[in-house]
Amino acid sequence: MFAALSSVMGISVGVAKVTTTLYALELRADEALLGLIAGSQSIGVLLMSIPIGLLVDHLGPSRLFVLGSLAAAALYMALPAVPSPVFLLVCTTAISFFMPMRFVSLSTVFMQQLETVGEGKAGWYRATHMIGMFLLGPMLAAALARVLGFPGTYWLIGLSFLVTVLMSPLVFGRYAARSTPARALRLSGIRSDLALIAQDIELRGVCVIEFAAQSVNSFFMFFIIPIGVTVAHLTAADASGLLAWQGVTYIFALFALGGLVARVGHERVYLASLVLVPGALVLLGFSRDLALLRVGGLILGLGLGLLQIANLTRIARIGARVGRGKVAGLHALAGPSGGLFGSTVGGLAGRTLGLQSMFLILSVLFGVLLAVARRTPGAVAAVPSPSTEPAAAE
Numbered sequence: 001m002f003a004a005l006s007s008v009m010g011i012s013v014g015v016a017k018v019t020t021t022l023y024a025l026e027l028r029a030d031e032a033l034l035g036l037i038a039g040s041q042s043i044g045v046l047l048m049s050i051p052i053g054l055l056v057d058h059l060g061p062s063r064l065f066v067l068g069s070l071a072a073a074a075l076y077m078a079l080p081a082v083p084s085p086v087f088l089l090v091c092t093t094a095i096s097f098f099m100p101m102r103f104v105s106l107s108t109v110f111m112q113q114l115e116t117v118g119e120g121k122a123g124w125y126r127a128t129h130m131i132g133m134f135l136l137g138p139m140l141a142a143a144l145a146r147v148l149g150f151p152g153t154y155w156l157i158g159l160s161f162l163v164t165v166l167m168s169p170l171v172f173g174r175y176a177a178r179s180t181p182a183r184a185l186r187l188s189g190i191r192s193d194l195a196l197i198a199q200d201i202e203l204r205g206v207c208v209i210e211f212a213a214q215s216v217n218s219f220f221m222f223f224i225i226p227i228g229v230t231v232a233h234l235t236a237a238d239a240s241g242l243l244a245w246q247g248v249t250y251i252f253a254l255f256a257l258g259g260l261v262a263r264v265g266h267e268r269v270y271l272a273s274l275v276l277v278p279g280a281l282v283l284l285g286f287s288r289d290l291a292l293l294r295v296g297g298l299i300l301g302l303g304l305g306l307l308q309i310a311n312l313t314r315i316a317r318i319g320a321r322v323g324r325g326k327v328a329g330l331h332a333l334a335g336p337s338g339g340l341f342g343s344t345v346g347g348l349a350g351r352t353l354g355l356q357s358m359f360l361i362l363s364v365l366f367g368v369l370l371a372v373a374r375r376t377p378g379a380v381a382a383v384p385s386p387s388t389e390p391a392a393a394e
Contacts, residue, residue, distance in 0.1 A: 047097070
């Protein structure tokens with residue numbers, strides 16, 4: 001049921017993101033407004049992830065998930081009422097403030113569920129969400145907009161959020177709150193959560209790795225198509241296909257390689273990622289041939305998938321130690337921050353240095369960050385005992 005809920009959430013967000021872009025073009029938004037609308041979807045995530053992590057420990061994840069889903073559903077349904085790109089910008093910004101209520105709450109439950117299903121299933125949560133968000137959702141969006149129109153599509157998106165509310169008791173009903181006293185929602189609590197990154201060396205290392213991985217992934221997703229078209233002189237179809245190659249490999253790794261990560265331990269996975277990811281980035285930075293770019297995308301997807309599994313298992317262990325809500329909030333902040341860095345700073349620097357050259361720079365940056373972060377306590381995970389049998393996943 002957890003995987004089903006994550007999948008529905010991913011599909012609805014994937015449809016919403018593409019529909020919003022198409023709707024903005026339909027409303028004749030200029031380049032500046034298009035950029036603002038794209039960026040507005042991250043504002044609330046960056047500002048609210050830590051406060052929501054605090055609230056999860058205070059109120060519990062179920063209430064916040066329901067509240068965030070209901071508010072986002074109402075905003076999506078109201079969005080087509082005023083056909084204006086400025087109103088679209090206001091609505092997407094408002095929605096971004098409620099989205100952390102959903103995914104921080106679900107991440108908190110995932111950390112606890114991982115103790116039951118076993119670390120071999122660590123990548124399943126992210127994989128089911130990614131399939132919906134990056135594969136199924138975008139494919140459905142254009143067809144739904146054509147058949148239902150934008151008002152009908154946004155109403156359907158809102159209804160899908162309500163469906164997740166109906167599904168939530170089956171997932172959140174099993175969450176057991178920590179026995180520690182609930183924290184009051186104060187500014188000092190938010191400062192305390194931020195200070196935890198400085199105080200907890202292992203948590204800081206995991207957040208650095210998440211930041212680095214999402215920076216690389218975001219840059220690849222945003223710029224591999226223009227790089228393929230302008231530098232390698234590929235057709236638009238071939239360049240777009242590079243995204244699919246990397247995405248499918250990434251998702252395959254998340255689904256299929258969790259057991260391998262659990263057997264070999266985190267230290268070996270980090271060492272493998274330290275070779276695979278920078279190696280793939282170097283290949284992508286020098287290649288001007290479709291076959292080599294595909295190989296680079298495949299290796300990148302495999303390396304990032306392995307790294308994500310190891311990181312998810314570590315973040316779950318840290319959450320059990322210091323508080324799942326606060327750790328989920330900090331982890332939710334690190335990923336989008338890395339994504340924003342990869343897409344914006346990478347793009348700006350690429351205008352001067354060349355977009356393809358940025359792969360080489362990112363390979364060095366990623367290698368340095370991962371090499372430093374993996375030297376933290378807890379990075380070396382003991383290989384699980386063969387006698388420990390993880391329970392079957394839901």
